[in-house]
């Protein structure tokens with residue numbers, strides 16, 4: 001299958017700084033790909049290179065099977081993009097802005113323009129907006145308008161840089177639902193984020209950037225697969241050690257990690273010995289633990305100047 005996004009040895013240097021340092025991204029059709037990294041790790045620079053907005057110092061970018069930036073005119077109409085701080089005409093209304101964007105791009109008949117604009121406004125939760133100029137919009141509304149613009153041409157691929165920036169929790173949930181719905185309809189979604197929880201809830205595949213390098217890239221389900229151990233919650237840790245002699249891998253408060261991936265078996269042994277069990281589950285690493293192990297730092301961490 002043709003990859004939807006493929007980069008090889010992608011580098012961007014700013015003076016002595018390697019903002020992006022030789023990354024090989026593989027995004028497949030149907031993925032919801034989460035591109036994680038702390039602030040300043042190079043996410044925006046990468047997204048700009050994918051879209052041909054910034055030229056790489058070295059390496060290759062392919063979008064929908066074609067080389068960028070060379071094939072930009074052919075490929076970009078099939079891609080919806082939202083890059084940091086979407087630019088709109090502040091003195092014009094949201095509808096007028098979308099109308100200008102639609103008129104400037106290829107495809108899409110003029111007759112159906114109004115209907116298409118209303119549809120995307122509805123999709124992003126701006127169906128009821130009035131004629132207020134965009135400069136009076138909140139950050140969250142601007143973000144939604146940027147997303148509406150990205151959706152105008154029913155893209156095969158959506159490339160979104162921190163799409164939930166400036167949104168409140170309800171807005172974040174709405175955008176998440178929208179992205180999942182678009183994905184179910186066949187759209188591949190690539191989104192950058194510094195929020196682990198956002199990526200964990202939304203994405204099927206994850207790439208983690210650390211100081212310009214791709215330190216991890218895999219399916220989320222594989223990264224957070226069971227470890228082969230069972231977690232037992234109990235007020236009686238010492239008795240668990242006695243009953244499951246030698247199988248206790250670690251204990252932290254009332255949480256005991258036991259070798260073996262059969263919680264029912266562990267439960268049966270403890271209960272038959274009269275040890276109270278208040279909780280039981282297969283052990284799985286959280287995405288945060290996986291990222292910490294790979295990057296040595298959490299993507300959630302806000303980095304200071306380097």
Ligand SMILES: Nc1ncnc2c1ncn2[C@@H]1O[C@H](COP(=O)(O)OP(=O)(O)OP(=O)(O)O)[C@@H](O)[C@H]1O
Nearest residue numbers: 014017019037038039040041042043044045046194
């Ligand atoms: N035009 C530029 N000139 C010089 N340095 C730049 C330029 N653009 C980005 N950088 C630097 O490259 C590094 C990566 O920046 P980038 O914006 O890609 O990171 P990011 O992961 O998107 O972070 P954030 O989430 O804060 O936007 C940073 O150290 C940044 O200061």
